[in-house]
Amino acid sequence: MMKILTVLSALLLPLLGTIGAAPALPYQAPSDPAGEEARFAAVSGQVDLGGVVFGYLSVDGDLTAIGGYANSFMEEMRKVQPDVPPVNVPALLEITGLDAISAAGFSSVATGDGFRNKTYIHTPKGRRGLLRIMGGDSKPFEVLTLAPAGSDLVIEQDLNLKTLYQSLLDAAEVQMGEQGKAMVQMQVRQPLPPPFAFTLEKVLADLDTQVTVIIDADPTKMVNLPDAKGMKIPQLSGAVLIDGLGWIADELAKVLEPMLAQAGNRAPPFKIVRNANWVGMQLAIESKNFSANDRKEISELGWDTAILAHHRPSGKLVLASGKEFAAKLFSPKSGLDQDPVFQKTMKGLPVEGTSLTYASPVFFASLRAFFEKMNDLGNPKEKSHKQDDYLLGSTFINLLLPENARGEGRVTTNTKDGMLTVSNSAHSHKTSLITGVASPVVMMVGALYFQTNMVMEAMDFPEAEEIIEEVEQENRLRPNQDFEKIGD
DSSP states (O other): OHHHHHHHHHHHHHHHHHTTOOOOOOOOOOOOHHHHHHHHHHHHTTSOSSSSEEEEEEOTTHHHHHHHHHHHHHHHHHHHOTTSOOOOHHHHHHHHTGGGOOEEEEEEEEOSSSEEEEEEEEOTTOOOGGGGTTOSSOEEOTHHHHSBTTOSEEEEEEEETHHHHHHHHHHHHHHHHHHHHHHHHHHHTSBOSTTOOSBHHHHHTTOEEEEEEEEEEEEEEEEEOTTOTTOEEEEEEEEEEETTOTHHHHHHHHHHHHHHHHHGGGOOSEEEEESSSEEEEEEOTTOTTSOHHHHHHHHHHTOTBOEEEEETTTTEEEEESBHHHHHHHTSSOOBGGGOHHHHHHTTTSOSEESEEEEEOHHHHHHHHHHHHHHHHHHSOTTSHHHHHHHHHHHHHHHHHSOTTOOOEEEEEEEETTEEEEEEEESSOHHHHHHHHHHHHHHHHHHHHHHHHHHHHHHTTOTTHHHHHHHHHHHHSOOTTOOOOOOOO
């Protein structure tokens, strides 16, 4: 029975959507006009009016109503299908905290060379459950001094992952009582498999953290991409940093150090680093585990001193392309906040928050060059049927990665009443809306096009172009020929 309902839903819901019909939300009491007016005022006060895009969506009480409807539906199902498990949907929704969202708004206004986009999620009773995963109170961004000026892709994201664990415990308790909660706790207290000598519970204790990504591309040094003949990329230096988890590298070094001493020539291709600032593992390029070609490729990429280590002064766990680059992050230097390109890209965005993303013009130019080369290598122009693929690929590249693309910046801030994301971009929210509507049509047309191409190739039908040309010639009007419209 459940399978039949699933199949019917999969078939009917898209069909209803294409003809303009859709399932109605469960009945709710009429909204309080004063409350609705207050919500609209709160949301519109966080976004911009008078731009190319403005949207407002009230969802106050919708999820609660849907949860009640789902509960009653499951109860009816159990009357005919007793093995349907009991699920308290409203309680689970409350645990996720998604029912705390009462409204949302978004806007786009034109700036000098792009758009200022805003998205606001209104939670007047505070953020609960999963809504707290993406950070707590807004604060200055540390990555602006860690990342060197000229960095091309930078991300800083606060993560309160202990919230996820607590939500999992609460859900287990709702479904199975205290026994369910105890089962989850018992699982996380089990030791992790070797070489880890600690439990998942110890990791969870430090999972209110911050993840930082820093990548610096050098387009003046183009290097071969391993196992991709003819493909070159800028030499990349980069690092991923996680707050509070540096002790993991300590534990790994403690376990692996005696193992490396005993292994001799059969030792894995890394060595232990241990000094006042760092404890961890560094790639050993001289290891016999690497062939001469491997050493050449790794050195060309600039990754011959790649490191996973604990930066002791900060407590961060650091995975970096090289030991020198990792040390540079914590050394005095001109930081990203002093970079004129960064300043121009981020102009007008909040200076504090829980999330920051920055991509430089060099990043987009390098990405465009990479995909152009892939398009050139994958679609040889001497084959006629491949020329169409080449043109299609070029069209998508020009659409998504235009020449001379500007940098992009985005900041998310948390307030007492909601979450606001502000971005400077070459694209407005209109682009996202149009893409969402047009994607299914484009996919259908593209699928039909490629299927037709495949059929023509399979049938070995080279005369097709001649036939099309003849039909077009017969239907083409001569310059001096009149055309009579009948039944207009």
